[in-house]
Amino acid sequence: MKAPVRVAVTGAAGQISYSLLFRIASGEMLGKDQPVILQLLEITPALEALKGVAMELEDCAFPLLAGIVQSDDATVAFKDADYALLVGARPRGPGMERKDLLEANAAIFSAQGKALNDVASRDVKVLVVGNPANTNALIAQRNAPDLDPRNFTAMTRLDHNRALSQLANKTDSSVNDITHMTIWGNHSSTQYPDLHQVKVKGESAMGKVEQDWYENDFIPTVQQRGAAIIKARGASSAASAANAAIDHMRDWALGTAEGDWTSMAVYSDGSYGIQEGLIYSFPCTCKGGDWTIVQGVDINDFSREKMAATEKELAEERDAVAHLLP
Numbered sequence: 095m096k097a098p099v100r101v102a103v104t105g106a107a108g109q110i111s112y113s114l115l116f117r118i119a120s121g122e123m124l125g126k127d128q129p130v131i132l133q134l135l136e137i138t139p140a141l142e143a144l145k146g147v148a149m150e151l152e153d154c155a156f157p158l159l160a161g162i163v164q165s166d167d168a169t170v171a172f173k174d175a176d177y178a179l180l181v182g183a184r185p186r187g188p189g190m191e192r193k194d195l196l197e198a199n200a201a202i203f204s205a206q207g208k209a210l211n212d213v214a215s216r217d218v219k220v221l222v223v224g225n226p227a228n229t230n231a232l233i234a235q236r237n238a239p240d241l242d243p244r245n246f247t248a249m250t251r252l253d254h255n256r257a258l259s260q261l262a263n264k265t266d267s268s269v270n271d272i273t274h275m276t277i278w279g280n281h282s283s284t285q286y287p288d289l290h291q292v293k294v295k296g297e298s299a300m301g302k303v304e305q306d307w308y309e310n311d312f313i314p315t316v317q318q319r320g321a322a323i324i325k326a327r328g329a330s331s332a333a334s335a336a337n338a339a340i341d342h343m344r345d346w347a348l349g350t351a352e353g354d355w356t357s358m359a360v361y362s363d364g365s366y367g368i369q370e371g372l373i374y375s376f377p378c379t380c381k382g383g384d385w386t387i388v389q390g391v392d393i394n395d396f397s398r399e400k401m402a403a404t405e406k407e408l409a410e411e412r413d414a415v416a417h418l419l420p
């Protein structure tokens with residue numbers, strides 16, 4: 095049996111965590127041979143609800159669950175954490191854009207970045223789910239000067255999975271037939287789901303769909319899917335968000351499928367001309383617990399314009415929280 099790893103999850107009594115924690119504890123994120131210690135963070139008023147979640151985790155008798163820590167103190171929850179899933183934040187309601195949450199949530203992520211810097215494992219893999227996810231990840235990263243910026247990522251895997259399903263429906267194929275999907279940029283309505291590299295059963299996706307569908311149906315549907323779920327459910331996506339967080343972390347820890355890539359919002363090194371230091375979603379492969387931005391993807395004028403628009407939004411979000419960026 096492997097030694098247990100420490101997985102910190104914030105917002106642990108919230109909607110997403112109610113799906114996420116049980117799947118982490120059952121081994122779906124890190125493998126069926128990897129014991130985990132869950133280190134759960136909540137705000138003080140939610141500690142009683144968190145206790146109930148912890149009781150349910152116990153009642154599952156998961157063979158891989160080696161311990162549960164519950165706290166309202168980030169330096170306790172992040173102590174020696176090998177993985178940190180930063181979910182806790184205020185979700186948006188109907189009519190709000192994700193950037194409306196910027197002020198409300200920015201303070202949380204600067205404090206949590208500092209706490210990770212102080213007490214987490216030096217190799218901690220951080221996934222920010224709480225919105226606006228890319229900019230929250232940037233705030234956490236900049237407040238953790240002793241950690242490698244590459245340790246901080248934000249989630250666009252839900253958008254990636256949404257794009258796979260939309261395309262599978264349109265082309266009457268299975269998601270298993272589709273490879274090389276890319277979400278570029280921000281997890282927001284400016285994100286750019288790019289089909290130009292996508293293959294369906296090994297053939298070009300762009301050859302199977304009309305340009306009009308691509309531009310006026312597919313792209314807006316993927317960009318607006320979060321809002322559509324909020325409208326339909328009266329609450330933001332939860333089980334699908336948890337599923338995407340599992341996919342993101344599993345691929346980062348255990349590797350992406352051979353011959354394919356995924357979408358991850360990561361620290362920009364200037365690839366594709368994107369400003370260095372933004373947390374921008376790129377096509378990435380993962381191996382040996384490390385991610386790499388895929389190089390050499392062809393970018394046409396249409397794509398360039400869309401990639402620049404979402405980059406501009408991220409730069410504006412960064413500038414709006416400049417006071418929180420040391």
Ligand SMILES: NC(=O)c1ccc[n+]([C@@H]2O[C@H](COP(=O)([O-])OP(=O)(O)OC[C@H]3O[C@@H](n4cnc5c(N)ncnc54)[C@H](O)[C@@H]3O)[C@@H](O)[C@H]2O)c1
Nearest residue numbers: 105107108109110136182183184185223224225249252335
């Ligand atoms: N990136 C994505 O694809 C994606 C998808 C879905 C939802 N989200 C975002 O995830 C976040 C959580 O969504 P949810 O539906 O679980 O919300 P929720 O309101 O059900 O749960 C959030 C939890 O976070 C806790 N919390 C608040 N501040 C905290 C802090 N400082 N430390 C620790 N915990 C704290 C709250 O008490 C609450 O229990 C939201 O920001 C939502 O917009 C992101």
Ligand SMILES: O=C(O)C[C@H](O)C(=O)O
Nearest residue numbers: 186225319320321330331
């Ligand atoms: O859209 C939201 O606010 C929730 C989440 O980011 C989503 O994409 O479902």
